[in-house]
Amino acid sequence: VRVTSLSVAFLLLLGLAVAATSQITGVLLVFSLLVTPAAAAQTLTARPALGLLLSVVLGLLVVWLGLGIAYFSVYPAGFFIASISFALYLLARLLVLVRGRRAGDPPAAPAAVARADAVIA
Amino acid sequence: MFSQEFMRNALLAGTFVALACGVSGWFVVLRGQVFAGDALSHVAFPGALAAAAAGVDERIGLFVATVAVGTGIGAAGRGALVRAGAGAAGASPADDTAIGAVFTFILGLGVFFLARLSVSSAGGSGIEGARTLFGSIFGLGAGEARLAAVIAIGATVCTAAIARPLLFASVAPDVAAARGVPTRLLGIGFVALLGVVAAEATQAVGALLLLGLLAAPAAAAHRLARSPFAGVALAGALAVAATWGGLALAYALPSLPPSTAIVVLSVGIYYVSTILT
Numbered sequence: 001v002r003v004t005s006l007s008v009a010f011l012l013l014l015g016l017a018v019a020a021t022s023q024i025t026g027v028l029l030v031f032s033l034l035v036t037p038a039a040a041a042q043t044l045t046a047r048p049a050l051g052l053l054l055s056v057v058l059g060l061l062v063v064w065l066g067l068g069i070a071y072f073s074v075y076p077a078g079f080f081i082a083s084i085s086f087a088l089y090l091l092a093r094l095l096v097l098v099r100g101r102r103a104g105d106p107p108a109a110p111a112a113v114a115r116a117d118a119v120i121a
Numbered sequence: 122m123f124s125q126e127f128m129r130n131a132l133l134a135g136t137f138v139a140l141a142c143g144v145s146g147w148f149v150v151l152r153g154q155v156f157a158g159d160a161l162s163h164v165a166f167p168g169a170l171a172a173a174a175a176g177v178d179e180r181i182g183l184f185v186a187t188v189a190v191g192t193g194i195g196a197a198g199r200g201a202l203v204r205a206g207a208g209a210a211g212a213s214p215a216d217d218t219a220i221g222a223v224f225t226f227i228l229g230l231g232v233f234f235l236a237r238l239s240v241s242s243a244g245g246s247g248i249e250g251a252r253t254l255f256g257s258i259f260g261l262g263a264g265e266a267r268l269a270a271v272i273a274i275g276a277t278v279c280t281a282a283i284a285r286p287l288l289f290a291s292v293a294p295d296v297a298a299a300r301g302v303p304t305r306l307l308g309i310g311f312v313a314l315l316g317v318v319a320a321e322a323t324q325a326v327g328a329l330l331l332l333g334l335l336a337a338p339a340a341a342a343h344r345l346a347r348s349p350f351a352g353v354a355l356a357g358a359l360a361v362a363a364t365w366g367g368l369a370l371a372y373a374l375p376s377l378p379p380s381t382a383i384v385v386l387s388v389g390i391y392y393v394s395t396i397l398t
Binding site for chain 1: 163166218219221222223224225226228229230231232233236237
């Protein structure tokens with residue numbers, strides 16, 4: 001597997017995703033759609049395909065709810081999106097905690113998170 | 122250049138803030154906590170805005186936000202991730218994900234306070250926000266500059282005081298713990314101290330550009346210096362040099378903001394260090 005070109009391609013895609021997201025949430029809140037739903041999904045399931053699906057579903061939920069609430073409020077949508085996705089993340093952590101800690105928490109990818117931040121900054 | 126009062130204030134505050142950034146930044150790089158440092162600098166922004174919305178001195182908000190989040194990161198984290206050894210063994214903590222989730226939420230609160238400010242009668246919030254994000258070192262008064270210098274010196278002295286056990290706890294956490302070094306307490310104390318440095322440096326280079334002053338000179342020192350304490354000293358010296366150079370450049374070129382000049386120089390120093398080694 002060509003690791004280097006794969007990682008370059010992934011970072012390019014990540015850059016595109018960040019650029020697209022920043023139009024919705026603003027540059028500083030990109031994380032709330034890029035990382036937080038994914039982190040919630042990964043706390044809930046360790047299975048890759050299911051996690052991917054869950055992450056997308058949670059992201060959609062966050063955006064729809066956030067935009068919906070922001071429509072009826074004077075405050076910006078970014079604030080609601082960030083708060084709702086953080087609440088979902090907390091909920092996911094709580095759920096896992098309540099279900100009892102199973103062996104082997106799904107490992108998140110801190111390096112990728114830091115890289116995403118570098119792309120944003 | 123030195124006849125201008127705003128320049129003397131900027132030099133006084135900038136020098137010691139840079140020193141504190143360089144010295145604590147060396148440990149940040151060593152402990153693999155660059156992302157935590159970034160998060161701390163970002164939460165300075167909502168802190169200042171919240172204080173402004175509540176009508177108190179924005180510096181109080183800065184310090185409360187960064188020190189509280191710093192203590193939280195230190196307490197909730199699984200400790201330092203040292204690049205050699207633990208990092209390669211896949212023992213990397215999932216801390217960064219949690220930090221990312223929390224600090225985005227706090228940034229979201231910042232947007233909320235920004236909106237509140239612009240809705241309320243306070244006004245001028247856009248300027249306030251931009252000053253916090255990108256710094257306003259040329260706008261410091263004499264009293265503010267003196268206070269900034271005193272706090273930065275205090276933070277540097279505190280970091281120097283815990284330097285030896287912190288180094289031990291960072292490089293060999295298990296051995297240090299076995300020898301009776303309070304590694305967990307040290308970790309929490311260090312990130313809280315980093316919060317103080319971040320709040321202080323926000324006034325100089327701003328919440329968004331702080332990482333340049335915190336990580337770049339320190340990373341260069343890690344590449345160049347052979348022994349730990351030479352590295353700490355070099356990191357401090359490089360950060361101070363970048364600040365002096367940046368302030369001089371910004372004075373010579375009025376269209377160039379000082380924060381930009383400082384960060385460009387410190388990143389330039391890192392770039393040169395990668396060529397040298």
